[in-house]
Amino acid sequence: MYISINNELFLAEDANISVSDLSIQRGYGIFDFLKTINHKPIFIEDYFNRFYNSAKEMHLEVELNRKQLHEAILKLIARNNIADSGIKIILTGGFSADGYTMVKPNLIIIQTPLNIIENTTNTRLALVSYNHQRQIPHVKTIDYLQAIRLQKFVKENGADDLLYHNNGKVRECPRANFFIVTDHEVITAKNEILNGITRKKILSLDIPDYTFVERDFTLNEVYQAKEAFISSSTKNAFPVDKIDGKLIGNGKKTITKLINNKLLELIALDQKD
Amino acid sequence: MYISINNELFLAEDANISVSDLSIQRGYGIFDFLKTINHKPIFIEDYFNRFYNSAKEMHLEVELNRKQLHEAILKLIARNNIADSGIKIILTGGFSADGYTMVKPNLIIIQTPLNIIENTTNTRLALVSYNHQRQIPHVKTIDYLQAIRLQKFVKENGADDLLYHNNGKVRECPRANFFIVTDHEVITAKNEILNGITRKKILSLDIPDYTFVERDFTLNEVYQAKEAFISSSTKNAFPVDKIDGKLIGNGKKTITKLINNKLLELIALDQKD
Missing domain, CATH: 3.20.10.10 (D-amino Acid Aminotransferase, subunit A, domain 2)
Structure with a gap:
């Protein structure tokens, strides 16, 4: 399984970031989560609307524009070759020298297998x-x-x-x-x-x-x-x-x-x- | 500069953790911060009281007991050889396979130089x-x-x-x-x-x-x-x-x-x- 960090693919076991990241230091980050069915991200424009808005509200710059982010996601999907999946896009406060001041955000994309077809009547909630x-x-x-x-x-x-x-x-x-x-x-x-x-x-x-x-x-x-x-x-x-x-x-x-x-x-x- | 992760010392540039950590995934972690003057941690028992209490309140287990944590801090101070410093102890939710369930916490100790003697009248706040x-x-x-x-x-x-x-x-x-x-x-x-x-x-x-x-x-x-x-x-x-x-x-x-x-x-x- 591969994970994308700042648009580079890493094997999951090598997907590490510095402990100076503001997510670890100050819980500072946003994310979004969408699903793919048969390799196709569903309602992706809606999720992008929310993701870029969350970034803006938290003063985090997304280095990739929508087209580039879409491509980064498709690249990850192609590499992992999982048809039905959850795609998590995390944007953190970045590596902060003083552990407080916001710097260049880190963009992490994680794909996980998902059993999309769920029988909603068999499970009690x-x-x-x-x-x-x-x-x-x-x-x-x-x-x-x-x-x-x-x-x-x-x-x-x-x-x-x-x-x-x-x-x-x-x-x-x-x-x-x-x-x-x-x-x-x-x-x-x-x-x-x-x-x-x-x-x-x-x-x-x-x-x-x-x-x-x-x-x-x-x-x-x-x-x-x-x-x-x-x-x-x-x-x-x-x-x-x-x-x-x-x-x-x-x-x-x-x-x-x-x-x-x-x-x-x-x-x-x-x-x- | 060295950083302690789970009581192992790493050079700052190698002090990384997996993006599966619950601090990155869910902002889940506690920390504490104390200072050393001339290599001596100040009021350390008070900080430990609070740190272990924070961990308990968030259902995070600290693998090191007070004596071991104290030793881990002294080991880091000795290695870095910075007399006046800030010591940050971070305890995260750990590497979670599903990005949600709490697992074995990660303990990170970071030392940063600190100019202790501050003239409180010269700076306006x-x-x-x-x-x-x-x-x-x-x-x-x-x-x-x-x-x-x-x-x-x-x-x-x-x-x-x-x-x-x-x-x-x-x-x-x-x-x-x-x-x-x-x-x-x-x-x-x-x-x-x-x-x-x-x-x-x-x-x-x-x-x-x-x-x-x-x-x-x-x-x-x-x-x-x-x-x-x-x-x-x-x-x-x-x-x-x-x-x-x-x-x-x-x-x-x-x-x-x-x-x-x-x-x-x-x-x-x-x-x-």
């Missing part, structure tokens, strides 16, 4: 809520301090992942957006979240008799919901069975399945594009 | 306030996302550093605690801050006619203060001249200088210990 507001939420920074620290808490609560809320206002999961379904609405948070690409694609769908609503909502609304699901590049629309130990809805997940199928159609379209 | 509450504030994590991102903002405001407040309640600087002096009180924040070792030493001092008070205070109290100063391992008690463009006090800095001198006495005592 349980979330546990936690009061935490991500900082600089619209930027995809590498800050997962709470998510990693709370892995123990998640396990102790018999859950698979966290659901963040800000003093009762539901936000998102560490690596996914979050939706609930009521009688005629599909609701997701509007503020202080990462604007997921899959979330955006879902909001663009047309679901008969249902309206998509972006607004604040509470944990109590979550517990009362007919369905709940998370959205992410790897999970698409993935149903949630339990939150804080409470079963959500009647377990039929009809709207979630419908949304997931329509999402798969969008992905298939992009794949052929 | 200006701060600019910013509304930000550090997450997991009592733990010395590597999260400096806001501090680094705001370097541009600091410059644009003609300042040297940030002063964080949480919706008006003054907290701390990114790398220092913060104090104000009134007629008979020396005040510093009590909640949601990093408990600095220098801060603790200052609070243990006896200053005639002055009481040390730990409580919430506002930016308005800061603007009205007689004196203001920051405290850190490298700066000791260092006077602040301007905050948000406003001059603080009459510029005499009498109490700050007194506190700094008493602090230097404590340091001298520890050095001889």
Whole structure:
């Protein structure tokens, strides 16, 4: 397996960077994550929009322009020869002499095999809520301090992942957006979240008799919901069975399945594009 | 210059770690920073207390016990032969196969030359306030996302550093605690801050006619203060001249200088210990 560092390919075991990098010294970096199906990166322009915006917001310069970055990714895909994969693009603060001042960023691209076709009905997903507001939420920074620290808490609560809320206002999961379904609405948070690409694609769908609503909502609304699901590049629309130990809805997940199928159609379209 | 990685010494140019480390992947790590004077680490037990506590809070195991860590630091000091220095001990989440699950931490020790004897009256220090509450504030994590991102903002405001407040309640600087002096009180924040070792030493001092008070205070109290100063391992008690463009006090800095001198006495005592 090869890893790209500043557009040079290294074997994974040789893909090292100096401990003076600001990611190690100060947790300073951004990233993005997209998938390839049959060697084709999906929705790449959407991911590039977010990646270059994150870089701009954090005052990090991307040495490669979009075309060059696209080429760097394709070069890595060609070398690794993995059809279905996750592509992680990390941009760090760079090698800083004083461990504080921002310098020339380092660009790291990592490809990992991914089992894209997941049966969303066979796996049960349980979330546990936690009061935490991500900082600089619209930027995809590498800050997962709470998510990693709370892995123990998640396990102790018999859950698979966290659901963040800000003093009762539901936000998102560490690596996914979050939706609930009521009688005629599909609701997701509007503020202080990462604007997921899959979330955006879902909001663009047309679901008969249902309206998509972006607004604040509470944990109590979550517990009362007919369905709940998370959205992410790897999970698409993935149903949630339990939150804080409470079963959500009647377990039929009809709207979630419908949304997931329509999402798969969008992905298939992009794949052929 | 040598750097210690997992208790092995490497030349700085060879001190690299894999990009799979959780510090690079997820900003996950803690650190501590102490100084040596004439080859002697100062207040090392206090720093160790905090370091091992940070590790525990973040569920990171330190492979070396206190005695072994002390020896590792002394070994690095002996090899580099720098009398007055800063010692940074970083503990990361380790090389994670999936880029998310915590594994065996990596311990990195970096020594940098430090000009210890600073004339605190010759340099003017200006701060600019910013509304930000550090997450997991009592733990010395590597999260400096806001501090680094705001370097541009600091410059644009003609300042040297940030002063964080949480919706008006003054907290701390990114790398220092913060104090104000009134007629008979020396005040510093009590909640949601990093408990600095220098801060603790200052609070243990006896200053005639002055009481040390730990409580919430506002930016308005800061603007009205007689004196203001920051405290850190490298700066000791260092006077602040301007905050948000406003001059603080009459510029005499009498109490700050007194506190700094008493602090230097404590340091001298520890050095001889």
